[in-house]
Amino acid sequence: MSGSSGTVITIAMLCVAALLRAVWRVPIPLTVFAAASGLLAGDIWLSHVRSVASQRNLDRINLYHYVFDICAITFIIHQLGGADWMGALFYLFVILHANISLRRPQSLVVTAVCITAFTSSMLLAYKGLLPSNALFPQRRSIVGDSAYTATIIFSVGIGGLLMFSLTFGRFADVLRRKTDELLKANARLRKAAQRLARHRDDLERAVALRTCELKTALDHLRSAHEELRRADHHKTTFLANVSHELRTPLTSIRSFAEILLKFPDEEAEGRQEFLQIIAAESDRLARLIDDLLDIAKIDLGRVEWNFSSVELPALLSFCVRSITPLARDKGLALRLHVPPDLPAARADRDRIAQVLNNLLTNALKFTESGTITVGAAPDGNQVRIYVSDSGPGIPHDERERIFEKFHQVSGPDHSKPAGSGLGLAICAEIVASHGGRIWVTDAAGGGSTFQFTLAVEGLGLRGRRDLPGRPVQRLVLVTAVEPEASRQHRQALEQAGFAVREASDGQQMLRLAVVCAPDLICLDVLTPDMSGLDVLRALQASKGTRRIPVIIMSVMEEREWSLQLGAARHLAKPVSGAALVAATEEVLSAGDGGAEAPVAEDSPEPTALSEAHAGARDEARGPAGDAAC
Amino acid sequence: MGRGRRGTHPASLLRVRMQHAVNEAELILVADDEPHIVRALSFVLSKAGYRVCTAGDGGEALEHIARDRPRLAFLDLMMPKFDGYEVCRRVKSDPTLSHTYIIILTAKGQQADKVCGMALGADEYITKPFSPTAVVKQVQRALGA
Numbered sequence: 001m002s003g004s005s006g007t008v009i010t011i012a013m014l015c016v017a018a019l020l021r022a023v024w025r026v027p028i029p030l031t032v033f034a035a036a037s038g039l040l041a042g043d044i045w046l047s048h049v050r051s052v053a054s055q056r057n058l059d060r061i062n063l064y065h066y067v068f069d070i071c072a073i074t075f076i077i078h079q080l081g082g083a084d085w086m087g088a089l090f091y092l093f094v095i096l097h098a099n100i101s102l103r104r105p106q107s108l109v110v111t112a113v114c115i116t117a118f119t120s121s122m123l124l125a126y127k128g129l130l131p132s133n134a135l136f137p138q139r140r141s142i143v144g145d146s147a148y149t150a151t152i153i154f155s156v157g158i159g160g161l162l163m164f165s166l167t168f169g170r171f172a173d174v175l176r177r178k179t180d181e182l183l184k185a186n187a188r189l190r191k192a193a194q195r196l197a198r199h200r201d202d203l204e205r206a207v208a209l210r211t212c213e214l215k216t217a218l219d220h221l222r223s224a225h226e227e228l229r230r231a232d233h234h235k236t237t238f239l240a241n242v243s244h245e246l247r248t249p250l251t252s253i254r255s256f257a258e259i260l261l262k263f264p265d266e267e268a269e270g271r272q273e274f275l276q277i278i279a280a281e282s283d284r285l286a287r288l289i290d291d292l293l294d295i296a297k298i299d300l301g302r303v304e305w306n307f308s309s310v311e312l313p314a315l316l317s318f319c320v321r322s323i324t325p326l327a328r329d330k331g332l333a334l335r336l337h338v339p340p341d342l343p344a345a346r347a348d349r350d351r352i353a354q355v356l357n358n359l360l361t362n363a364l365k366f367t368e369s370g371t372i373t374v375g376a377a378p379d380g381n382q383v384r385i386y387v388s389d390s391g392p393g394i395p396h397d398e399r400e401r402i403f404e405k406f407h408q409v410s411g412p413d414h415s416k417p418a419g420s421g422l423g424l425a426i427c428a429e430i431v432a433s434h435g436g437r438i439w440v441t442d443a444a445g446g447g448s449t450f451q452f453t454l455a456v457e458g459l460g461l462r463g464r465r466d467l468p469g470r471p472v473q474r475l476v477l478v479t480a481v482e483p484e485a486s487r488q489h490r491q492a493l494e495q496a497g498f499a500v501r502e503a504s505d506g507q508q509m510l511r512l513a514v515v516c517a518p519d520l521i522c523l524d525v526l527t528p529d530m531s532g533l534d535v536l537r538a539l540q541a542s543k544g545t546r547r548i549p550v551i552i553m554s555v556m557e558e559r560e561w562s563l564q565l566g567a568a569r570h571l572a573k574p575v576s577g578a579a580l581v582a583a584t585e586e587v588l589s590a591g592d593g594g595a596e597a598p599v600a601e602d603s604p605e606p607t608a609l610s611e612a613h614a615g616a617r618d619e620a621r622g623p624a625g626d627a628a629c
Numbered sequence: 630m631g632r633g634r635r636g637t638h639p640a641s642l643l644r645v646r647m648q649h650a651v652n653e654a655e656l657i658l659v660a661d662d663e664p665h666i667v668r669a670l671s672f673v674l675s676k677a678g679y680r681v682c683t684a685g686d687g688g689e690a691l692e693h694i695a696r697d698r699p700r701l702a703f704l705d706l707m708m709p710k711f712d713g714y715e716v717c718r719r720v721k722s723d724p725t726l727s728h729t730y731i732i733i734l735t736a737k738g739q740q741a742d743k744v745c746g747m748a749l750g751a752d753e754y755i756t757k758p759f760s761p762t763a764v765v766k767q768v769q770r771a772l773g774a
Contacts, residue, residue, distance in 0.1 A: 243736055244707060244735075244736040246736075247736035247757045247758055248663055248666075248736060248757065250757070250758045251663075251665075251666055251669075251736075251757040251758040251759065252663070252665035252666060252669065253758075254758045254759075254760070255665075255666065255669035255670075255758070255759075255760075255761045256665075256669055258760055258761055258762060259669060259672060259673060259761060262673075262762055263676065277665055277668075281665065
């Protein structure tokens with residue numbers, strides 16, 4: 001303790017004073033000793049407390065210390081005024097000790113004040129301006145008690161003011177420091193709150209986006225579920241229909257065979273009639289079985305498609321020639337309209353011939369008089385083929401249903417139709433497998449016009465050759481899942497000079513990829529029937545489509561995965577038209593076919609694509625060119 | 630009233646005469662939209678001595694039943710206008726016609742269809758393809774000949 005030396009000195013002084021009084025009879029009053037001891041004790045105690053006090057209490061203790069100092073100063077001055085020099089000296093020592101031990105500027109000021117007071121009062125006493133005192137007992141003050149009182153009050157006042165201002169100054173410092181700290185903390189909190197608000201906004205946006213995607217996925221799932229239910233219902237109905245259709249001619253055959261056996265003596269013409277019925281029904285059954293097998297094969301994807309470049313004029317005129325005799329018998333005229341510069345189509349020749357034969361046979365059956373017209377015309381990057389008749393036409397509400405399996409319309413004389421109801425369904429399946437569309441419209445003059453589209457040969461990686469008079473246009477396949485976005489994409493791509501074909505689901509995309517051999521494919525991950533990534537896998541797994549570069553459009557998290565699966569680019573949704581065009585041109589200019597993607601492992605379940613490219617499979621090819629309806 | 634069709638064989642003539650004597654008014658309705666089946670059934674039924682009237686759809690069938698009161702009716706299930714079930718239901722819910730013996734003919738052979746048919750009040754259920762002579766035997770049994 002720094003004050004311990006001072007304390008020792010003060011105690012020594014007290015002892016010296018006691019000695020002075022006792023031995024040399026210096027008139028030091030006892031009250032002085034008492035007061036000095038008291039003050040000293042108080043001071044020692046305060047110093048001790050101060051040394052163990054915390055910072056906060058320190059200020060309060062310093063305050064007490066100052067009060068104590070003032071009391072001591074008052075005593076000194078009183079003693080000085082009261083001519084008690086020894087007492088005054090002792091007090092002075094006490095003060096000095098306390099303040100020196102405190103070692104602060106304020107303490108120095110107080111010390112300076114004390115010394116000044118002491119010195120000045122010594123001088124004043126010497127000059128006789130203060131009342132009598134021990135050192136100079138003869139002098140009498142001419143100033144009197146009022147000066148003495150005034151001095152005391154003045155000193156106390158100055159000291160008090162000094163002390164308070166210093167204390168408050170210190171407090172003010174502390175306050176200012178604390179206030180600064182608070183302000184800084186406040187600023188930090190505000191920044192943190194802003195960051196938090198930004199994070200919350202980001203989070204909300206991410207949640208909204210994810211909810212939107214989930215909703216879309218849910219909608220897709222719902223419609224897929226609906227489709228599955230409908231397909232299941234169709235299958236059940238189909239089976240019931242098939243059962244009925246097969247057993248009906250069989251009943252006739254069996255019944256009449258049995259009749260012929262049981263009634264052997266029936267008239268000849270009766271027997272003839274029954275035998276004819278048996279023959280006709282057997283034929284009907286045979287045709288039905290053929291049609292059923294055909295449609296089942298196409299449905300299951302077990303047909304070996306043989307795509308090539310088909311010259312339509314030759315094919316159309318061949319089909320027309322085949323039915324010319326029948327038309328002549330019925331008195332119908334046949335017309336053929338094929339423009340000379342019609343581009344070749346990419347198709348399976350025999351199957352398209354089957355479609356044409358079906359349509360022509362239907363036209364023949366349902367037209368009693370007039371003309372049947374066959375023609376073709378280019379239609380964008382497709383070719384449209386049509387067969388018009390001058391028959392009774394098809395009611396508007398039946399236009400969709402006639403392509404359903406087993407849908408039959410009664411013959412021209414309202415008799416039971418002789419067909420199986422499967423002809424148009426087979427046509428629809430074949431055209432769909434070519435990536436085209438088939439539909440019926442009203443013909444001028446009351447008949448019907450059946451039309452279907454085929455892709456044009458020559459737009460794509462394979463067989464890239466300049467068609468006469470047409471620049472090579474690059475073909476892009478796009479999945480059209482969200483109407484607004486896909487419209488934008490299509491517009492942007494077409495404006496940039498690409499030919500665009502759209503697929504609305506994964507299966508159709510795979511079919512089109514085989515048929516059209518596009519230069520690039522844009523896949524949306526959220527396709528209705530299968531995930532876009534599954535489509536990508538199927539594309540990569542098949543030799544025919546492996547080299548086509550693919551751009552995937554999806555959310556960010558699947559970037560790594562899609563690139564690993566072999567996509568050339570991954571675009572995060574929402575994708576603008578411009579972004580898509582830029583990515584497309586980038587990928588295509590990076591080299592024909594892009595980088596050779598690693599071969600994905602074979603998927604366990606066969607897809608339509610792998611079936612179509614199966615090469616020599618166990619199923620023999622279906623009857624080519626058989627016309628049945 | 631009316632005579633049954635005569636066959637040329639003496640045995641069949643005898644059969645016809647006998648049946649004619651026992652049930653001269655046995656009229657049977659055959660309703661099916663498949664003309665060949667109607668032909669086959671009509672032929673064997675006539676040979677067995679019954680009179681036959683035919684219908685090509687459910688509407689005609691109901692008319693014939695109401696007008697000519699056949700003892701027995703063959704109804705195909707899949708007919709235009711009303712199907713076999715509907716005709717059966719209407720006939721069986723009409724007290725004046727409910728005595729008509731109804732045999733349902735169809736290519737549908739599921740258990741559910743049989744139960745459905747029986748629940749509607751049909752008396753018998755035959756699946757196609759059937760043997761016409763066996764059917765005739767069933768008719769004779771049903772009509773108590």
